[in-house]
Amino acid sequence: MSAFSWPVRIYWEDTDAGGVVYHSNYLRFMERARTEWLRAQGIDQVALREATSLGFVVRDMQLDFLRPARLNDELLVSVGVKERRSASMLFDQEIVCGGTTLVRATVRAACVNLDTMRPAQIPADLFPNEFPIY
Numbered sequence: 001m002s003a004f005s006w007p008v009r010i011y012w013e014d015t016d017a018g019g020v021v022y023h024s025n026y027l028r029f030m031e032r033a034r035t036e037w038l039r040a041q042g043i044d045q046v047a048l049r050e051a052t053s054l055g056f057v058v059r060d061m062q063l064d065f066l067r068p069a070r071l072n073d074e075l076l077v078s079v080g081v082k083e084r085r086s087a088s089m090l091f092d093q094e095i096v097c098g099g100t101t102l103v104r105a106t107v108r109a110a111c112v113n114l115d116t117m118r119p120a121q122i123p124a125d126l127f128p129n130e131f132p133i134y
Contacts, residue, residue, distance in 0.1 A: 003080040004040055006033040008095075010073045019071040026063070026103050030093045033077035034109070041127055054120055059088060059110040067102045069095070075102070087111050087119045 006029075014025045038045060038056075049055050069075055076096045083090040088110045095103040111122045 003078070004033070004037045005076045005078045006036045008032070008075040008077055010069050010071055010075065012071065014069075015071050021069040021073075023065065026065070026069075026095060026105075027061075029075065029077050029095060030079075030103075030105055030107065031058075033079050033093065034091065034107070037079040043126065048126075049114055052123065053113050053115045054111055054123070055114045056089075056109040057112055057117075058107060060106075060108040062106045064104045065102075066104065067097075067100060069097055069102050073097045082106070084122075086121050089122070 008029050010021055014021050016022050034056075035045070045055060074097065078092075078094045078096070080092045081089060082092045088108055091105075091107045091109065093103075093105040093107060094101050111120050112118060113120045
């Protein structure tokens with residue numbers, strides 16, 4: 001799976017005292033990769049909110065931690081669209097280091113009206129270039 005990848009280097013601030021990445025930081029890396037994936041699709045999240053009050057929030061996430069990342073590792077965080085519904089998208093994500101998968105995740109992001117936090121339909125024209133479903 002590799003529709004889109006975002007590079008991440010591990011710094012001291014990402015690790016615990018033993019130089020191993022603290023588990024919650026993997027969530028930040030995946031969030032950044034999804035944000036950069038949106039940018040690559042031509043979606044400016046600030047403009048989207050200002051024009052429509054819409055945004056995406058994580059609805060559900062399942063993670064499988066396989067191996068740790070360590071200080072100074074160079075990671076690739078991938079984003080692939082597994083499923084698109086009217087008001088949500090299901091992503092497969094992986095964090096890889098040197099060809100070895102460290103973390104696998106499935107993430108459902110819901111489209112919501114950010115003023116009311118109620119589910120909202122994803123605008124049909126939001127993704128003008130259809131992307132591959134994995």
